[in-house]
Amino acid sequence: MELTQSKELKNIYLGEGQMITIARQPAAPILMYHRIGNPRRGSIVSGQYVSPQLFEKQLRFLQRRGYTPMCLANFLSELRHPKARVKPIAITFDDGYESAYAEALPILKKLGITATFFVVAGQVGESNAWDEEKGDVTECMMGIEQIIDVHRQGMEIGSHTSSHPDLLLCSDEHAMAEIQGSKKLLETILGKPVDWFSYPYGRENDHIRSLVRSAGYVGACGTRRSLNTARTNRFSLGRLNIRATTTIPWMIYKFARAARNEVAAG
Ligand SMILES: [Zn+2]
Numbered sequence: 482m483e484l485t486q487s488k489e490l491k492n493i494y495l496g497e498g499q500m501i502t503i504a505r506q507p508a509a510p511i512l513m514y515h516r517i518g519n520p521r522r523g524s525i526v527s528g529q530y531v532s533p534q535l536f537e538k539q540l541r542f543l544q545r546r547g548y549t550p551m552c553l554a555n556f557l558s559e560l561r562h563p564k565a566r567v568k569p570i571a572i573t574f575d576d577g578y579e580s581a582y583a584e585a586l587p588i589l590k591k592l593g594i595t596a597t598f599f600v601v602a603g604q605v606g607e608s609n610a611w612d613e614e615k616g617d618v619t620e621c622m623m624g625i626e627q628i629i630d631v632h633r634q635g636m637e638i639g640s641h642t643s644s645h646p647d648l649l650l651c652s653d654e655h656a657m658a659e660i661q662g663s664k665k666l667l668e669t670i671l672g673k674p675v676d677w678f679s680y681p682y683g684r685e686n687d688h689i690r691s692l693v694r695s696a697g698y699v700g701a702c703g704t705r706r707s708l709n710t711a712r713t714n715r716f717s718l719g720r721l722n723i724r725a726t727t728t729i730p731w732m733i734y735k736f737a738r739a740a741r742n743e744v745a746a747g
Pocket residue numbers: 575576641645681682
């Protein structure tokens with residue numbers, strides 16, 4: 482009898498004519514956003530600005546395609562215990578910009594979507610100092626009240642260190658202070674555990690991952706352009722960078738390219 486390969490089922494040949502059919506591991510994307518709004522004149526990272534109109538269009542497109550956009554806690558649980566007819570996709574915001582609060586949060590609420598907001602804990606209520614140093618325009622970061630409100634509205638708060646350094650260039654002591662200190666500070670603000678971490682600039686290696694794990698996080702996101710399965714190292718989750726120019730066809734292309742990476746890494 483011949484079994485057909487499908488999206489859900491995969492045949493494994495055991496030799497001597499024997500074959501078993503198993504459920505495929507679902508491979509799912511995590512999207513990474515930064516600033517929501519129109520690009521600011523003079524910004525050195527103008528690609529990071531996604532207009533609210535494009536943001537909403539992308540989410541509505543995903544929902545029409547059968548995806549359920551969600552925060553990382555729910556995403557990990559879907560990868561581990563996949564439910565029929567749920568296509569998980571995680572939505573994340575790096576840095577903790579006020580524009581994500583003002584522009585993205587109302588759209589997420591309107592569409593019934595949860596997401597994860599990674600905050601630079603030492604810059605709460607301040608500005609994007611790490612980019613300003615390089616000549617970028619000043620952007621406001623969410624303040625304490627806004628972070629509490631994001632959390633109260635059902636979103637997840639994660640840490641993106643205290644000061645947004647390249648962790649590979651930090652001493653162990655400095656790196657741990659960034660990783661653990663930011664977790665503690667955010668937990669004090671929220672009164673809840675902070676389980677998720679995002680590596681600034683996507684810079685990670687085995688050693689940094691082990692520090693993040695030992696600090697008590699559940700998982701961490703990098704910027705490797707790949708999809709994720711239940712087998713993916715949860716301290717090195719792949720993410721797709723969504724930029725000002727990520728139209729719907731370009732997003733579809735990014736998914737396809739990431740799927741190839743997942744197979745290659747698998
Ligand atoms: Zn960042």
